Amino acid sequence: MENSQIATVFAEIADILEILGEQDNAFRIRSYRNAARTIDALPDRLADLVAGGKDPADLPGIGTSLAGKIHEILRTGTCGKLKELRRQLPGHLPELLQVKGIGPQTCKRLHDKLGIKSLKDLKGAAERGKISAILGEKAQQSILKGLATLEAVSGRISIEKATVAVAALGRHLQAIATIRRWEAAGSCRRRCETIGDLDILVDASDRAKAANDILHYAPIERILARGDEKVSVVLAGGLQVDFRFVKPDAYGAALMYFTGSKAHNIRLRKRAQAAGFKLSEYGLFKGEKRVASRSEKDIHKALTLPWIPPELREDRGEVDAAAAGQLPALIERKDLRGDLHTHTNATDGASTIEQMVAAARERGYQYLAITDHSKSVTVAHGLDEKALRKHVGRIRKAGEGLKRFWLLAGVEVDILRDGRLDIDTALLADLDWVVGSVHSVFEMPEDKMTERLLRAVESGVLDCIGHPFSRLLGQRGPLRFDVDRVFKACAQAGVCLEINAQPDRLDLPDVYCKRARQMGVTLVISSDSHKATGLDLIDYGVGVARRGWLEKKDVLNTRSAAEFRRYKKVSR
């Protein structure tokens, strides 16, 4: 039983209670939502904690009643309260809340007046024009648009696409004379895996003029809202962008507020409140008096906290850690000394060995591992033993003449369905760096997948597991295996876990970085680049590592070539 499954039960209870709409329930509903959020953000599996004797009521926002329900959910997979509520509200009404503009009240009216029970019903009613009689013509249009958005993208884009969109938008904003300063906040600044919409902070000397100029940005397809404080638009392709106008003397407060996350903001506001302050996007107030607002640092300082890096702001213990002076010194891109997972034109890459080396040296690296695919990955023209031997010869030759640069001859070897590797072990033992990855048979019972990975880890020839969950964001879910057993085996065998920086992978995910570190596993951040310029994608991996609380010392490829050689000598 995963945390998200437990959280979903509580979230659905909250949704149904809200649709049923009994007024005195408002704060009970909030309790269910708080509990769902708390459980979702836990770094460890609640099921394991409870099995280990932990009382769920020790968690913040969870008391005896919810603790009882947690035990019930762990035992039966659901809870009686939810079943009873579902009887009171037949159909799939909570799914209507996914449509932007529909909240619990509207949901209830749609059900009571039109008998709507599901998204499908809603779409039918909207298309036949039945909604306007109840909610008005504008609401009907808004619902149709909301449904289209929901179907089109299911919302989110990769951090890479968002970063590119911000850069393009930035060129437009830069040229507007009335804009003094601007910055992307929100999930983009926190470097989340995927981005729902962009929040852009704008400090302008003349808001009306600035808004007018902003709206001339060619990719804007539709204007959603236009007020004194904010302008919301949708770009071609469906990305929503909210521009927030802020005063320079409240810039820090606004930046903090719009960076989020929501859960982090709530945590911080409660801390402010407990100290007799009020915190909003306009500043930190004591009564009517504003005591801090210009910069984030000012506000953190007034709350007796050090500045908290945006990547940590997820309400995963960062506020308490800050208060205790125990924030990690997060790893930075400039700490990296090499890249340990790259491809060349020998398989599915586009660049030669020499081009990859040149690109690595340009980036100040001291070492680079070439790790092309092995024979099972036929679509990538993977190498068999004979081809690999030849390729390794070429890599070693290319490395011979290099001064102060270590070119490692490696491979990304396939972990077959039974856990064997698809290249002869003797050959693997001769290589400088061996990444083992799963590229096929992703669906397997959890215990079989665990055995598969354990066998690979314990083979004695692997240096690292590549993209350990083999997920593709928005396309393929993560491998299911016993995370604790596999991580523990990695720690014991001295096998690293990779943070693969490809934007559609970002694998290990951030919360598992934290867990792996706690269990004593060494981590590696790799670009998995298929061309020379692709080495820069490693930045997205650094973002994941930072979100996973990692420091320089936790990541192997922050070590100098000399230190890395010493590590290699003792590891296998």
Added chain:
DNA sequence: GCCGTTTTCGGCCCGACTGTTTTCAGTCG
């Protein structure tokens, strides 16, 4: 339904935008 270094009762994060029961409820972030 949860919680407590003023409290076991009486609170619970804060503000903007939209549409229109035109004074505020509903929704969003």
